[in-house]
Amino acid sequence: MPFSADRPAVIAIAANLAQVRRLAAFLKEFCAREGVDDMAAFDVELALVEAANNVVEHGYANSGQGEMTLEVIAEADVLRLVLSDGGAPVPEGYFTQCRVVDPEATHGRGCNIIQACVDEIDYVSADGINRLTLVKRLQS
């Protein structure tokens, strides 16, 4: 690209699947504004949606309770997404040790998709807050 300066953007949503679409729309708009190329923008949208679905369905057990916050930061040649929530944390190693998925499985692809779509994944759970950071390197 590269980006000229750090430009963080933040959105908070209720933790339900309909609101995950708002999160995706927010990220798409950000990517369009920053001139992120289409495939990189798709990759981060898909990774984000999978991560957010996971928060809704597992972190908050589809309760309709809770919320999550997305911060998007444009750095030099890098897009950084930080998704925070107060739900149940994922098991240790969840995002780095994805299991092999049977091609005919109807569930369980989210982790693999996230790994395929971004370059770095960091997950920290502390003081009741889970913070997933997804980093996508962008073509210069």
Place this chain on the structure above:
Amino acid sequence: MTGNTQILRILIQHPRLDAAAAPAFRDEMTGTFANRPERVLIDLGQVEFIDSTGLGVLVSLMKQMGPGGRIAVVGANAAVRRLFQITRLDTLFVICDTEEQADAILG
């Protein structure tokens, strides 16, 4: 949705086939797949985005077809194609550029 005796044609009209849309889509397809069609052509021309939950529904439809059943997909945009590649579901579904190609493959 249209169909004939040989190839069942399904036009998916959900722009986002995601976790929010998946339950409704699954319900819409339940009756359609009750007769265990053997050849299905799915048109994704109106679909802009699919997530793993949407993909899961497509896989479940294929499993309802039983052994020998085949699904071809047309109209997939670049993002949707990439998802099929990432998940290696392009080995389970036949991704086609045109309906004519799909018809020939499903033939």
